[in-house]
Amino acid sequence: MGLNTEIEIKLELLPEDLDRFAASGLLGEPARVESQRSVYFDTRARDLFQSGFTLRIRTVGSARTQTIKATGASASVFARPEWEQPLDSDEPVVDHTTPLAAQFDLEPGDLQAHFAVDVERTTWKVKQDGADVEVVLDRGLITAGTRQTAIGEIELELKDGAPEALFTLARRIEAIVPIRFGVMSKAERGFRLIDAEQMVFKAEPVELDREMRVAKSFRTVALACLRHHRLNEDVLRVRQNPEALHQARVALRRLRSAFSLYRDLLQDDESTRLKGELKWLAGVFGKARDVDVLLARASQPELVEWLKTARAARYREVFAALDDGRGRALMLDLHQWLHCGAYLSSPPAELHDRPVTDFAEAVLDRERRKLKKHGRALAKINDEERHEARKDAKKLRYAAEFFATLFDDKRGARRHKRFTAAMAALQDELGTLNDLVSAPNVLGEIGLEDHPDAGTLVVQANKDKLIDRAQAALDDVIDVKRFWR
The missing domain is CATH 2.40.320.10 (Hypothetical Protein Pfu-838710-001)
Incomplete structure (x- = not known):
């Protein structure tokens, strides 16, 4: 093994x-x-x-x-x-x-x-x-x-x-x-x-080194994501803290991104199944997070109470998903696969002895090209396509975080700092745009679409201006020097 x-x-x-x-x-x-x-x-x-x-x-x-x-x-x-x-x-x-x-x-x-x-x-x-x-x-x-x-x-x-x-x-x-x-x-x-007492845990640096092979680097990344999730899960169970829920969801999203970033390595059926199960669990967390976002904007007492009721129901769904047979089996299956999966003993031939730095450079280049292609004209594509560009941006940012320690010489660290700052600004702009588009759907899911004060829960902004700001932020990401080259 x-x-x-x-x-x-x-x-x-x-x-x-x-x-x-x-x-x-x-x-x-x-x-x-x-x-x-x-x-x-x-x-x-x-x-x-x-x-x-x-x-x-x-x-x-x-x-x-x-x-x-x-x-x-x-x-x-x-x-x-x-x-x-x-x-x-x-x-x-x-x-x-x-x-x-x-x-x-x-x-x-x-x-x-x-x-x-x-x-x-x-x-x-x-x-x-x-x-x-x-x-x-x-x-x-x-x-x-x-x-x-x-x-x-x-x-x-x-x-x-x-x-x-x-x-x-x-x-x-x-x-x-x-x-x-x-x-x-x-x-x-x-x-x-x-x-x-710590009320929320953000993602910690992932400790990769240049001597690692690709399979071990994936396991290291995945276990770091699971630690991030578990630390926040413990806080969430005790405090039902919205930020802990958000970070637990981010951890699942980072883990799902790791599966995508390492897709050339993960070619077995079990990895496909586990990725699907993680999508299900992240979706349950996402629905609770949607209500938390609306609740943070609410000020009208009736809306606040309505949203608190909806939030309580969705948090119950989160805990049920973690504790029922499906959620418990997922965590056992995932840990067993990470330690014993076929990707460890028989990776694809082209990745078997490939240094992780070469792999990381190829992945970062690939994700940067995808973002550049899908985001070159945000004003000319529809909301669904812009959402795809947002997902591309998240994967690129997570890849930059996962692989940071592989390029941590003086020049690489300086460039990484500028790159991640540009990525953070882009995600903020794309997130605001996504909230503008998605809020009406969330209101419909919880029965508030016809409430006279529901408009106060939707981002009030000029959509065209938001798109222009997102485009400028995306162009900045493409222009900034790559820390891995």
Whole structure:
């Protein structure tokens, strides 16, 4: 399987489902059960975490172990991503055997405890379809000062065998209790607990490097999109925050765009099916977002109440789509395909050994040509065709975001900044034009088309002037220098 020799997946459970899973007997008798306390250290300014490192001291019984991990971009610099050593005290040790001494100018006392993770860890050794899988259930609390948050997660780690076994086991667990794929480490959750609660998560940079092959770069992009979606899904479920819904929808849109951008790689039937399922889910989010946009414009009390009722109904549809059999199956199928799909083991011959930079340049050139062709005369085409140009613009912008780290030398970074600024201005203009065209349809869907005050919910602007502004913004995008060349 090449890329898939060692993988693990994390599943999150609701607190009320932890006991039900533990009591199910699905995995038989555990190999061990132990209490663990992990204290995470960093500088006051969190220099380690911001640079992609974590340092913890874990206590199990009377034994203490210090673990330093390098994650993200930092991991690629070192021959190994993790360093462990036994300790005799509760104070961290930073010496020449770790990467921290060379990476940071640390003095004694610079590191301080930020939070603690106390869990009961239950471990099983499981045989599944001939594979050896270690299953770990952690349940407990993360504590930072006076703040606490519950933790309940299952990690499945493949020790030997085919990675498909992990997902077979995940489906067996999902048949007992609802699961969601976890996207945050305990360290990340701890530092987020210290900060003010975050109400929305925007897309993070995608960490690609020039040594990657095309298949691995797609998986990296897709998993980044899924993380973006999951972070906002969690906020949305608790707060029903319109911006969290918007960003969760953007994440799905970015993921669908990734499927299109990598279409030369994704030639199997499963990728086609999954893209169709993502279109369905994004459509459910889109209908809720449409009402949020109208509600933000409403001021007349009767309209506000009407729209709040419509919004509540559409949010219920969103949660139903996420939680029903179709939505849950989509996430399981998608994760399994990303880790085990045919595109990884047998990509098209012309892409098998192609460097990702060459592929990225070709994709960016192709999407730029499409936008130039479809947007060369916005005033002379109809609304539907202008909408196609808007979709072209989104794909080009997402491609520019996905591939940014491949062209991040001084000149590339400078050009990328100008390019994305021009793309953002274009999307703003095309978005305003789209709102003008689409608002009447949304009003009709929710039964407000004949309301005497419905006109206040529609963008009040001269359509011809909007088209002219969009054309000028599109021309600016075509004129700006390409950061990938």
